[in-house]
Amino acid sequence: MSPEPTADTPAVDPSLDADARSLRRAMGDLIRLVQFRDRDRICCHDVSVSQCHALEGVLRRGPLRLGDLAAHLYLDKSTTSRVVDGLIAKGYAERRRDPDDGRAVLLHGTEAGRALFAKIDDDLHAETMAVLEGLAPEARRALPQLLVRLVRAKANRMGVSCDCCGPDEADGAGNPSQASCIAT
């Protein structure tokens, strides 16, 4: 269980274990809180949580196919199609035929969609800023990196590929595959 520090296992920090427990506890709280969403079913403004994620996907990743959005959302394409229906019904997105492939649709955000998302994004950004404020810069910089690793580990375990970060890549140095995640 607790590997002894030897020449090639360079002294495992004894607090690692405790840190892991703390992290899991906090994560558990976060996850439970996040999954409780039906109450104020509306994410923030006029859309459900899924719709909000979908809107973000459509806007951030430019016009994209339904299947790609489904992958991004970790949802079945049928579910995704219906989520998009909702977005379209509210006038935040639209389906257009892909000129290069008659089977496919390209999802575009509308002006209203962009406006709505900008508002939501601002809100969440402000909230996040408030959370980060006053934190040691190194710590807050390390956080996304850590979350990405966590997501990757979970995705791996669940047998899906997370689009945030490629197949895999050891990040011993500064910001390796994380870059590809943040950049988009």
Place this chain on the structure above:
Amino acid sequence: MSPEPTADTPAVDPSLDADARSLRRAMGDLIRLVQFRDRDRICCHDVSVSQCHALEGVLRRGPLRLGDLAAHLYLDKSTTSRVVDGLIAKGYAERRRDPDDGRAVLLHGTEAGRALFAKIDDDLHAETMAVLEGLAPEARRALPQLLVRLVRAKANRMGVSCDCCGPDEADGAGNPSQASCIAT
């Protein structure tokens, strides 16, 4: 938008904004991934995700009332009751009358429940350890604290009180109300 550094706003780190965006992107991925749970509906072994959280609550917080568990899970008490039904059906928990209050039940974990949870806990702990490994100790130590702040902020916004951390408390110093979260 970008507040100018003055005497009393001690030079806002210009990277704060970028850090916040990175964080939100990673969080988004995490949340989407986590909400995709119906697929392998079974958390890991023999229970659903909700049941897993409930089991953890029952075991970690000793015998507790249904209402308290519901609060912990951010679920309606009716839903919680049914989640517990599932746990009981599988023999992982049991309802007992509260000797001090005939209306209440006290939820107890069974031996099987303890055993199952130990297994799940080990798995997740190992996963978390792997994620944390190789990270700078300060960074990984700061992480739970940060998540707690995030949870608190979200809980606040949603108008619920998160049990992980009390009403609120500025943590300028080392580890303030975070302690109460980790300690439990």
Place this chain on the structure above:
DNA sequence: CACCTATAGTTGCATTTGACAACTAATTGA
């Protein structure tokens, strides 16, 4: 003590979310 009110849980019911499977339409390749 009797009764009214508040509290703890359970059950009925409707809604939402989601997956899977069947279907349609379009592309690709032999």
Place this chain on the structure above:
DNA sequence: TCAATTAGTTGTCAAATGCAACTATAGGTG
């Protein structure tokens, strides 16, 4: 030209969840 593949949509069903109604117990107050 036609079979096989691929992109999306729609039908159907199951699970999760909240709200409201209900039961049973506690706690006060006249």
